[in-house]
Amino acid sequence: MSTITEIEAGIGTAESLDPRAAISVRGLRKTYGSFEAVSGVDFDIQPGEIVAFLGPNGAGKTTTVEILEGYRERTAGAVRVLGEDPATAPLLWRDRIGVVLQDSEIEPDLTARECVELYAGYHLHPRPVMETLELVGLTAKAGTRGSQLSGGQRRRLDVALALIGDPELVFLDEPTTGFDPSARRQAWDVIDGLRALGKTIFLTTHYMDEAERLADRIMVIARGAIVAEGSPATLAGRDTRPATVSFHLPEGVPVGALPDFLAEALTDDDGLIRFRTPEPLRDVGRLSRWADERGVDFPDLEVKRPNLEDIYLELTVEDSADR
Numbered sequence: 460m461s462t463i464t465e466i467e468a469g470i471g472t473a474e475s476l477d478p479r480a481a482i483s484v485r486g487l488r489k490t491y492g493s494f495e496a497v498s499g500v501d502f503d504i505q506p507g508e509i510v511a512f513l514g515p516n517g518a519g520k521t522t523t524v525e526i527l528e529g530y531r532e533r534t535a536g537a538v539r540v541l542g543e544d545p546a547t548a549p550l551l552w553r554d555r556i557g558v559v560l561q562d563s564e565i566e567p568d569l570t571a572r573e574c575v576e577l578y579a580g581y582h583l584h585p586r587p588v589m590e591t592l593e594l595v596g597l598t599a600k601a602g603t604r605g606s607q608l609s610g611g612q613r614r615r616l617d618v619a620l621a622l623i624g625d626p627e628l629v630f631l632d633e634p635t636t637g638f639d640p641s642a643r644r645q646a647w648d649v650i651d652g653l654r655a656l657g658k659t660i661f662l663t664t665h666y667m668d669e670a671e672r673l674a675d676r677i678m679v680i681a682r683g684a685i686v687a688e689g690s691p692a693t694l695a696g697r698d699t700r701p702a703t704v705s706f707h708l709p710e711g712v713p714v715g716a717l718p719d720f721l722a723e724a725l726t727d728d729d730g731l732i733r734f735r736t737p738e739p740l741r742d743v744g745r746l747s748r749w750a751d752e753r754g755v756d757f758p759d760l761e762v763k764r765p766n767l768e769d770i771y772l773e774l775t776v777e778d779s780a781d782r
Contacts, residue, residue: 472486473537475537476539480503481627482502482503482659483502483539484500484502484536484538485536486500487499487500489519489523496522496683497522500680500684502688504659504661507659508659508676509654509659509673510661510662510674511662513670513680519680524661524663527630528556528558540556541627551583555626555627556629557628558629559618559634561632561633561636565617567604568604569605570601570603570604570605571592571605572601574605575620579624581624584624585625586624594619594652595619595652596615611638611639611646615645618646618649627659629653629659631662631663635647651673660673662674667768668767677689681774694770697765699737701737701764702762703733704762705732706746708757709755709756712753712755714726714732717749718749721734739762
């Protein structure tokens with residue numbers, strides 16, 4: 460294992476870390492031979508913040524998370540999680556973090572309550588068992604064996620096992636993979652409950668609506684580097700991107716009759732007219748006045764700014780193509 464001196468002699472240094480942050484990373488690198496999985500990553504996560512970490516498979520996301528959790532060594536850079544270097548953190552440090560893995564197996568012959576009681580014994584100051592089951596919505600299933608729980612209920616139990624030690628920081632790795640829409644929204648309610656408790660949450664997910672619904676901030680990793688970060692509304696300038704306006708012309712109205720500012724509008728084979736504008740309110744108003752003067756209507760008129768998935772695909776398209 461590299462010594463701290465050797466690690467911090469890389470791009471990042473311990474002196475540059477934010478001492479107030481729950482997680483602080485500078486110049487994080489991880490190489491496997493000639494392949495650089497993570498290449499000089501910097502970020503901070505403040506206490507009580509929910510951050511979604513997005514990226515295609517193979518982009519360096521899992522490697523970064525496992526370094527933060529203390530399960531993988533880094534090649535270079537400086538990292539502090541809850542004030543400790545995960546590579547050398549004492550055992551008591553693990554009592555302060557909770558981890559929900561993407562795939563895990565619970566004890567099939569123990570009840571939900573017995574599972575949580577078992578894990579409570581590993582912590583110095585565990586939360587009350589029934590209170591923890593209530594937090595994740597499993598009170599009614601406390602006496603049900605693990606083998607008889609549904610997939611969504613088992614995932615809730617995974618979260619309960621991560622929370623029983625009353626951690627300050629929770630890593631959630633794809634917490635709703637495989638859930639139906641109802642179960643996903645119930646899981647979101649559980650995560651909202653963690654927000655109310657003031658927990659710091661580091662969330663990885665492939666669901667854009669989940670990131671938009673839950674995260675205070677989103678970080679996107681591609682090709683081993685952070686390529687964008689910001690709130691769900693402002694990521695990569697999403698809030699200032701041109702909007703796309705689309706509509707079908709009423710029967711009998713030719714395209715050539717449209718106002719001059721739509722001269723470069725596109726028309727597809729279905730007759731749908733589309734144009735992009737940085738000022739949608741102004742241009743839709745102009746179009747509405749034109750239509751009103753001619754007594755026509757556009758019942759399917761739609762104004763759409765890029766959604767979070769559009770932005771994510773734009774940021775990661777090269778990474779996805781390479782892999």
